[in-house]
Amino acid sequence: MGRTLAEKVWDDHVVRRAEGEPDLLFIDLHLLHEVTSPQAFDGLRKSGRAVRRTDLTIATEDHNTPTLDIDKPIADPVSRTQLETLRKNCADFGVRLHSLGDDEQGVVHVVGPQLGLTQPGTTVVCGDSHTSTHGAFGALAFGIGTSQVEHVLATQTLPMAPFKTMAITVEGELPDGVTAKDLILAIIARIGTGGGQGYVIEYRGEAIEKLSMEARMTICNMSIEAGARAGMIAPDETTFAYLRGRDHAPSGAEWDEAVAYWKTLRTDEDAVFDHEVVIDAAALAPFVTWGTNPGQGAPLSAAVPDPGQYTDPSERLAAEKALEYMGLTAGTPLRDISVDTVFVGSCTNGRIEDLRSAAAVLQGRKVADGVRMLVVPGSVRVALQAVQEGLDKVFTEAGAEWRHAGCSMCLGMNPDQLAPGERSASTSNRNFEGRQGKGGRTHLVSPQVAAATAVTGTLASPADLAGVPVPVEV
Amino acid sequence: MEAFTTHTGRAVPLRRSNVDTDQIIPAHWLKKVTRDGFEDGLFEAWRKDPEFVLNRPEHSGATVLVAGPDFGTGSSREHAVWALQNYGFKTVISSRFADIFRGNSLKNGLLTVVLPQETVEALWQLTESDPAAAVTVDLVTRTVTAEGVEAAFELDENARWRLLEGLDDISITLQNEDAIAAFEARRPAHKPRTLTH
Numbered sequence: 001m002g003r004t005l006a007e008k009v010w011d012d013h014v015v016r017r018a019e020g021e022p023d024l025l026f027i028d029l030h031l032l033h034e035v036t037s038p039q040a041f042d043g044l045r046k047s048g049r050a051v052r053r054t055d056l057t058i059a060t061e062d063h064n065t066p067t068l069d070i071d072k073p074i075a076d077p078v079s080r081t082q083l084e085t086l087r088k089n090c091a092d093f094g095v096r097l098h099s100l101g102d103d104e105q106g107v108v109h110v111v112g113p114q115l116g117l118t119q120p121g122t123t124v125v126c127g128d129s130h131t132s133t134h135g136a137f138g139a140l141a142f143g144i145g146t147s148q149v150e151h152v153l154a155t156q157t158l159p160m161a162p163f164k165t166m167a168i169t170v171e172g173e174l175p176d177g178v179t180a181k182d183l184i185l186a187i188i189a190r191i192g193t194g195g196g197q198g199y200v201i202e203y204r205g206e207a208i209e210k211l212s213m214e215a216r217m218t219i220c221n222m223s224i225e226a227g228a229r230a231g232m233i234a235p236d237e238t239t240f241a242y243l244r245g246r247d248h249a250p251s252g253a254e255w256d257e258a259v260a261y262w263k264t265l266r267t268d269e270d271a272v273f274d275h276e277v278v279i280d281a282a283a284l285a286p287f288v289t290w291g292t293n294p295g296q297g298a299p300l301s302a303a304v305p306d307p308g309q310y311t312d313p314s315e316r317l318a319a320e321k322a323l324e325y326m327g328l329t330a331g332t333p334l335r336d337i338s339v340d341t342v343f344v345g346s347c348t349n350g351r352i353e354d355l356r357s358a359a360a361v362l363q364g365r366k367v368a369d370g371v372r373m374l375v376v377p378g379s380v381r382v383a384l385q386a387v388q389e390g391l392d393k394v395f396t397e398a399g400a401e402w403r404h405a406g407c408s409m410c411l412g413m414n415p416d417q418l419a420p421g422e423r424s425a426s427t428s429n430r431n432f433e434g435r436q437g438k439g440g441r442t443h444l445v446s447p448q449v450a451a452a453t454a455v456t457g458t459l460a461s462p463a464d465l466a467g468v469p470v471p472v473e474v
Numbered sequence: 475m476e477a478f479t480t481h482t483g484r485a486v487p488l489r490r491s492n493v494d495t496d497q498i499i500p501a502h503w504l505k506k507v508t509r510d511g512f513e514d515g516l517f518e519a520w521r522k523d524p525e526f527v528l529n530r531p532e533h534s535g536a537t538v539l540v541a542g543p544d545f546g547t548g549s550s551r552e553h554a555v556w557a558l559q560n561y562g563f564k565t566v567i568s569s570r571f572a573d574i575f576r577g578n579s580l581k582n583g584l585l586t587v588v589l590p591q592e593t594v595e596a597l598w599q600l601t602e603s604d605p606a607a608a609v610t611v612d613l614v615t616r617t618v619t620a621e622g623v624e625a626a627f628e629l630d631e632n633a634r635w636r637l638l639e640g641l642d643d644i645s646i647t648l649q650n651e652d653a654i655a656a657f658e659a660r661r662p663a664h665k666p667r668t669l670t671h
Binding site for chain 1: 489490491492494496497500501502504505506507508509519542543544547548549550551552553555570572573574577578581582591630631632633643644646647648650653654657658661662663664665666667668669
């Protein structure tokens with residue numbers, strides 16, 4: 001019987017297989033950041049172990065880093081200690097680190113791909129659940145805990161329990177104005193936050209094949225929000241074109257060898273998935289969340305649902321609690337919800353293409369009075385590219401704040417946070433209670449919806465701006 | 475890692491689904507660089523409500539957490555496991571756990587027990603009507619017992635053995651040094667490297 005893409009990559013990394021034991025897998029790339037690594041390095045010290053493969057390990061600073069005044073000492077002493085701990089650990093153990101102020105610094109899941117380190121058919125791990133992002137290249141990429149971080153540092157391997165396979169086939173073409181973010185939010189709403197539990201999802205079909213690498217990363221990034229072990233997309237010419245010439249991509253004869261291998265990384269015709277889901281791309285529309293988990297979403301044209309419509313008692317209770325936390329009333333059209341903050345950035349939507357699409361909507365328009373908009377590039381490289389294209393000017397002229405690279409408002413670990421009761425339209429990945437700051441309320445949206453929402457002050461798509469004229473440039 | 479064989483204690487009924495790791499331990503606690511001292515951060519936002527189940531005096535000192543489906547979703551932060559353990563929990567029961575959380579738990583000796591939702595509901599009802607009721611989680615026999623409840627649970631033999639013995643995964647893996655070295659020797663040259671030699 002044929003094998004799926006995930007099974008092929010898995011099989012190519014088995015160091016040891018024994019009956020009744022988890023397979024021991026070799027890890028090709030280990031990404032580190034300051035939050036989930038200190039206790040792992042501590043463990044190495046206590047047991048007198050070294051980092052086995054510093055040449056397969058790389059670290060960056062992202063979660064704690066401020067996005068303003070980055071040349072000044074970090075104000076929060078606890079954040080500063082954590083960053084200083086990472087710097088000391090990397091120096092002591094010989095790990096490459098990109099610190100705040102470095103041109104290669106940025107969100108770990110933006111940095112790996114842009115350096116060309118994330119490649120098809122590799123195994124990638126990081127102490128961060130959004131490691132699933134790297135599956136966009138046909139890599140098998142897992143988020144791991146700190147004990148596993150220590151395990152990989154010490155052994156460059158991980159014992160991994162077997163997985164199930166799921167195909168999500170997106171047939172047809174996405175309509176104009178519908179993005180990868182809308183698609184993945186719709187998928188999570190359909191299969192639920194636990195729907196992917198135990199599975200590696202392979203996204204396939206015409207709509208997926210037509211996506212850029214940035215859009216594919218947005219899709220795979222949020223696989224974890226459906227509970228999946230990982231998300232993958234088979235590598236193709238789009239993948240190869242993205243990688244060619246990048247710092248750590250193979251070159252010369254090695255490039256040819258690599259591409260020949262990468263071309264074998266497709267699910268065989270006769271392979272069987274454990275579960276299959278089919279999505280009709282043409283039926284999709286801009287999608288936003290109304291609740292406190294990423295599965296609680298609906299098309300922008302819908303209204304806040306009535307918890308009474310859920311037959312499952314735990315879903316009904318979850319919806320009731322979500323509406324209470326979000327301060328929403330059932331039946332309110334989603335387009336009537338006003339926000340005070342708009343955040344464009346994160347490992348989900350902080351890449352150059354995301355900034356371009358938000359800028360295209362904002363070009364010549366203004367952020368509504370009373371709305372604060374933060375635009376945070378995913379990495380310094382993304383920021384430099386955006387500046388070269390003049391996108392920073394589009395944002396600042398519209399009244400948005402153009403910030404330095406980092407995780408920023410995706411999670412409440414750095415100064416960029418919502419105040420209690422504040423409401424955001426956010427291009428990040430989680431609308432959990434308090435995720436963006438204690439008492440903050442989050443609506444997950446695409447970069448286009450974020451930008452349109454900034455202009456109107458209420459949840460909106462670019463199509464809603466048709467009546468708002470853009471001044472002609474002179 | 476602390477070994478787990480059997481544990482008997484009082485239980486806290488947490489009637490919530492999709493308890494994500496941001497609720498278990500909010501992000502600002504993640505700045506710590508140790509594995510201890512997270513107990514005050516456990517369910518920090520919910521504990522501000524005096525009526526929250528963990529705050530009720532009749533549940534003080536409980537060591538078994540019985541939660542709704544999809545417990546531990548979201549962030550991979552192992553701090554969530556440490557916070558539960560620092561607070562005093564030895565085991566968590568739910569009808570479904572997020573994968574990463576479950577892996578992290580088992581690596582730290584916090585036993586995650588999957589039981590059908592009907593059994594979870596029975597445990598909720600029991601511990602709500604009698605907060606002093608004893609719940610026993612026995613990994614040797616793979617059963618959960620309490621008054622009116624006797625349920626078997628699954629855990630794969632390898633994970634069970636590691637927990638019963640309290641074994642350190644890294645030492646076990648390093649017994650395969652030859653296999654790792656042999657794998658490294660046959661890796662293709664085109665694979666990425668972070669350092670250039």
